[in-house]
Amino acid sequence: MKTSTKQPLLTVNRLTKHFHIKRGFPKSVSYTVKAVDDVSFHVNRKEAFGLAGESGCGKSTVGRCVLRLIEPDSGQVFLQNTDITGLNNQELRSIRKKMQIIFQDPYSSLNPRRTIGQTLEEPMRVHKLCENDNIRDIVIDLLENVGLSAGVIDKYPHEFSGGQRQRVGIARALLFNPELIVADEAVSALDVSIQMQILQLLQNLKEKLSLSYLFISHDLAVVRYFCQRVAIMYLGKFVELGSVSQIFDEPLHPYTLTLRNASPIPDPSIEQAFAQLKGEVPSPISPPQGCHFHPRCAKAKDICSREYPKWIELGKGRGVACHLYG
């Protein structure tokens, strides 16, 4: 078992997903949205790996491709040694027990017509995980694990607050004793005081159940709090990857710097230079030539508008895609 401790739990290798849109008439032009473009990373055991970026950068698509809720175009996704991109439906179903997902919106992620008990019991019945008589006990155990009482089992989602629903969502993800959980903006829809409760719950579960997380969020402060390593995405590509202190204390890529400077820090004594920020995220249908960020970049050079920068490994697991470091 020596290898399994060193080997990453999840390895994503050159993952690519393009969406095709047809527009225009009578001569229709086919556009390609490179939602995820050549993305590679790994998630270690008992690690929370963050994926951060603004809306439309492709971070959620990565999460769904990893679970194959969306079929990737190319690239591999390894869960330990299994390449899940090559699995048939049968095999996929069994591997999905090892990988689960928590969704952003706690309101629409639970079927409003089914009780919490029904929602949680159904997967166990369908997959015949245990004897029918035990199901209820297991579900009650699980609910207590996520900080809900056994009494909620016959209630409907509308009787709960957002935070409680998210706990149910977490309980559902834990049903199969997964090894990896994709948390897609799992706390973004919650109020600040509830956010932290849920984050701590996830943290505790990580310790208790040896879980790993692929943690997708637009909120850099939350990522810094929750994750050990993080990748910053911009228009479908990774621009920088490293440990959270590396990325947020000494950002290398100008976009990482921009994001950091734009995130308001709850302290009026800190001056933040909001005035320097220019431009909007370009449409993913027609990203700029060369480095996607160069039109908004203060340090852009000639080459930036011509060539997309290569990925540069800087050691200690840190990498960046920027001509400034080439």
Added chain:
Amino acid sequence: MNTIARFKHFGTETYHVFNRNKTSWIGLLLLTMLVLLAVLAPVIAPYDPVEQHIIQRLEPPSSQFLLGTDYYGRDVLSRIIWGCRVSFIIGSVSVAIAMFFGTILGSMAGYKGGYFDAFVMGVMDVLMSIPTLLMGLLIVAILGPSQANLIIALALTMIPRFARIARAPTIAAKSKVYVEACQAMGFSDMRILVVHIFPNIFGELMVMGSMWMATAVRTEAALSFIGLGVNPPTATLGGMIREGFKDIMSAPWASLYPGLVILLIVFAANLLGDGLRDALDPKLRNEK
């Protein structure tokens, strides 16, 4: 325990739906009375609907014939009661058939998407570009007028409507995150569709079922009026108007009363559907 809880929930939900909207109660009550009338026709009807009282032709309403007699001396009231039966059978069976096939087609198309969706909905679009009455007319003209053919004709015109009705909420439900959660749980498509999506479109289907039943009854009456309905001497409401129309000046009861009953049936079904829709609409739910 679980089933009981579910049943109770469903029961209270339905009760609340009705309670929220008084008009749906009235519609339901009216419709139930008319259905009872139709079901109990053999018991209630004072005369045999085809029995001709030759000497008492076109008699005005009297204590002997409560709503008068028609050109052949048949009791109008008895014919109306028996006619209701035909209307309800044709209306409900055709809607049931249309709902069954339409819902399957529509929700499959919505769930699968892609070329299957495009093909099915394309066919439905084509069927829908022929107006209901003309479609009914064409089919009955070709297959010949009979109760079964009328049902087939009406069901065919309504299948595309139900397919459309089932498709839209299926697509809406498909984009709901909990359906994605089901996929992540490794549920089969069939299970997701039947267990998780179908209950969401059930309410809308009931509303439309009620309203299209109204349309089916009306269309059946129209076809009978044109002369393409169930063959005489079977009593049908539309057919009675057709026969009574000739003598409308001298004996208006022979055609006006059956018309009133058609109106009543259609109105009751519409009222029920309308009330259900209001009650099921989440936007209006908090209004009262």
Added chain:
Amino acid sequence: MLQYIIKRLLLAIPILLAVVTLVFFVVRMAPGDPAQVILGDSASYESLTALRSELGLDRPIIVQYGEFLVSLVQGDLGDSIIRKQSINTIIADVLPYTVELTLAGVLLGVIIGLPLGVFSAVYRNSFWDYLTRIGSLIGLSFPAFYSGILLLLAFSVYLGWFPVVSDPDMGNLGERLHMLVLPAMNLGLIMMAYVVRSARSSLLETLGEDYIRTAKAKGLPGFIILYKHGLKNALIPVITIIGLYIGVLVGNSVLTEIVFNRPGLGKLILSALDERDYNLLQGLMVIYAFLIVLVNLVTDLTYGMVDPRIRKQ
């Protein structure tokens, strides 16, 4: 916008083709041999065969279908074998009556229905709103032939304001309009019921939108919010409903023509059925399908005019 129009036009073609094909084959399924119908039951086998080959009925159905399509593209619906007349002429003779009736009905329905729907939405849950809603529900429950009979009895027979039997061919424009009033009212009242209801619910929904709140926050006068911000958005679903129910209206026009004894496609279709004139029946169905597709097209285009989001695609 032009692109949008062209796109819609092109999309209408396959639908039309499919409907026409459907009609062609369904009509061929009809029992009874046209040659037999023309010559009667006592006709000899030889004369039947002769007539069949004269009419082209002995050729494979695919060939007949091809010919039917070719002449259709040239705008020729063929000849009625019973009436021995071009179907184009037969239909052209009565088409104006149906068109004028339908248009008058739609117009009447929209002109009265739209303001009534707005009124009902603005004074929601008032006594008048309740009355309007019940009234419109009764309106759309009426079988067109029954409402026609009632109108005829009330206005022509008892009040004597309108002729009992319409013959719009006679007389001048004034008389023609006079005869149109009752039948148009019959169609219009039912159309109105649909318009009132869709306008009401659509406007109510629109009035709950965020941009209405913005308009209020801007301090705009109430009627500007209602008409400029509310109604224009609310019209979009109403247009769809109007388009959809023109299909119902076409069916109702058949019934109306029968009750009021007006010439038109509806009466023609009945006589075609009576005479078992399947060629004519087929021609009429094609014309109806064409009209419906045309209405859908107009609906789509109006849609595009009102909603800039649709234009853009």
Added chain:
Amino acid sequence: MKYILEVKNLSTAFKLQSGWYRATTDISFALRQNETLAVVGESGCGKSVTAFSLMGLLPEHGSRIDSGSALFKGEDLLTMPREKLRKIRGSAMTMIFQEPMTSLNPVLTVGSQIAEAVYYHMNVGKAAAKKRALELMDMVKIPDPKNRYNDYPHHLSGGMCQRIMIAMSLACEPDLVFADEPTTALDVTIQAQMIYLLNELKEKQQMSMVFITHDLGVVAHVADRVAVMYAGTIVETAPVADLFADPRHPYTRALLKSIPRLDKDNKDITPIQGMVPSIDNMPEGCRFFARCEKKDQCRPDEFPQLLPLKNSSNHQVRCLLCE
């Protein structure tokens, strides 16, 4: 006239199935000219309801103002005739909403929606209104206003739509702008631009602003003063520097301790346990009691008043332990 807006004891109630319930209770605050008051709180705490009550934008059915007064430039917004309020609304007092995409009318051009605000309030012709609209679009830094004027909302990004909304709210040089979570729906880089723009415009126009948000980070960078709301009441109000440096109410303290920061390691974060009480089940006394760290030292049945601290009249707290 010391204050632009002076709200006293405002309470707003909503009708639920089982009766009327207070969404906000006893809201009092005052706003000086060219001052930004940030109203911060979690969802459902009544911060938007307060703004809607003052703007007269509460739904006509199912809501009512129970008590209070709100003097805007000396006149009570809550009792003035509707027509008068309508004329103030959109000119002297305006509002920016959270969802820029749905808050603009999809079938009207963005330019005309700005011009409309000018046209109906300033007694000018259509051409002058259009000219003013173009000026405003330029002012909120929309590139190429002439061409954008005829665009529809769906042509523009969320950030651009919010700029349109801001332009619209500034059309008649208002004295007071309510900004209801104006940056929440936007990405952080756009949010930063929007904060900068609003701060700049506020100085330029010498207007006052009520900035409603749930994000304490945003508060720190827009506010002159802060009002913290919890479960329908203001629990603490203070100048922004004081509030962050020396929070007094246990809720404010707990809140500040529970948010992670980007510039720190966040080792000492502690979440607030428990949940906000629901609107139909409000406790009689202090609404934070059940979640309060110091509840052992406190009285559960007494409803505290919003009172100034002894040493600083600018800093008010609604807490029995701070009196």
